[in-house]
Amino acid sequence: xxxxxxHPSWVICKSGTSVKIECRSLDFQATTMFxxxxxxxxxxxxxxxxxxxxxxxxxxxxxxxxxxxxxASLTLSTLTVTSAHPEDSSFYICSxxxxxxxxxxxxxxxxxxxxxTVL
Amino acid sequence: AQSVTQPDIHITVSEGASLELRCNYSYGAxxxxxxxxxxxxxxxxLLLKYFSGDTLVQGIKGFEAEFKRSQSxxxxxxxxxxxSDAAEYFCAVGARGQGGKLIFGQGTELSVKP
Numbered sequence: 490x491x492x493x494x495x496h497p498s499w500v501i502c503k504s505g506t507s508v509k510i511e512c513r514s515l516d517f518q519a520t521t522m523f524x525x526x527x528x529x530x531x532x533x534x535x536x537x538x539x540x541x542x543x544x545x546x547x548x549x550x551x552x553x554x555x556x557x558x559x560x561a562s563l564t565l566s567t568l569t570v571t572s573a574h575p576e577d578s579s580f581y582i583c584s585x586x587x588x589x590x591x592x593x594x595x596x597x598x599x600x601x602x603x604x605x606t607v608l
Numbered sequence: 609a610q611s612v613t614q615p616d617i618h619i620t621v622s623e624g625a626s627l628e629l630r631c632n633y634s635y636g637a638x639x640x641x642x643x644x645x646x647x648x649x650x651x652x653x654l655l656l657k658y659f660s661g662d663t664l665v666q667g668i669k670g671f672e673a674e675f676k677r678s679q680s681x682x683x684x685x686x687x688x689x690x691x692s693d694a695a696e697y698f699c700a701v702g703a704r705g706q707g708g709k710l711i712f713g714q715g716t717e718l719s720v721k722p
Contacts, residue, residue, distance in 0.1 A: 493651075495651075521708055523708065523709065523710075530715075530717075531714065531715070532698065532712045532713060532714045532715050533652075533698070533712045534712075535709060535710070535711075538708075538709060580649075582651055582652070584652075584708075586708040597654075597708055597710075599644075599651040599652040599653075600651050601650055601651040602649070602650065602651045604649065
């Protein structure tokens with residue numbers, strides 16, 4: 490199946506710094522990418538939907554200035570956590586979608602996740 | 609409101625025993641339903657999905673799920689659990705026109721006793 494890769498898989502940073510997480514579709518073009526946040530022992534919460542070449546659509550309650558999302562190409566989306574604080578520590582997962590057909594018809598693939606720890 | 613409920617936070621079964629993980633959904637449109645598995649510190653792997661047609665769907669690793677519209681349920685089953693099945697399982701719902709957005713349940717952690 491298609492592969493979605495996230496980098497870095499884990500990162501530790503100091504409070505106040507910014508961290509960038511990359512999500513790449515390795516063998517397909519992803520028209521849409523999704524960013525999720527997962528707290529320990531909890532479910533995935535959708536943060537934003539990213540379409541190539543346009544601004545991301547953020548879910549209610551997600552600070553767009555805090556979590557900057559860029560989808561500059563059909564194979565790469567980035568999530569930048571700006572001025573990170575300990576409460577931003579979490580597991581961030583991206584997923585990528587091919588085409589414009591029915592949702593999930595083998596078209597939605599998840600990355601391995603990136604664990605962010607802010608000290 | 610759209611929601612997915614997995615009533616069981618944690619389930620423990622003995623290796624070789626059968627398994628059923630429950631999932632109930634509340635969704636205004638015709639739902640597309642999914643089950644994913646997540647190993648610790650890893651991303652999600654799709655086990656199976658339902659869009660339409662036969663309400664009993666087969667997935668990978670010997671899993672199956674049955675869509676029951678009258679009960680708004682999509683329970684996951686496996687006749688004989690293996691120790692490697694220990695993981696977190698998520699039920700998710702989406703729909704046509706939602707652009708691939710999924711709503712996830714809270715997850716069920718499966719432990720397997722030797």
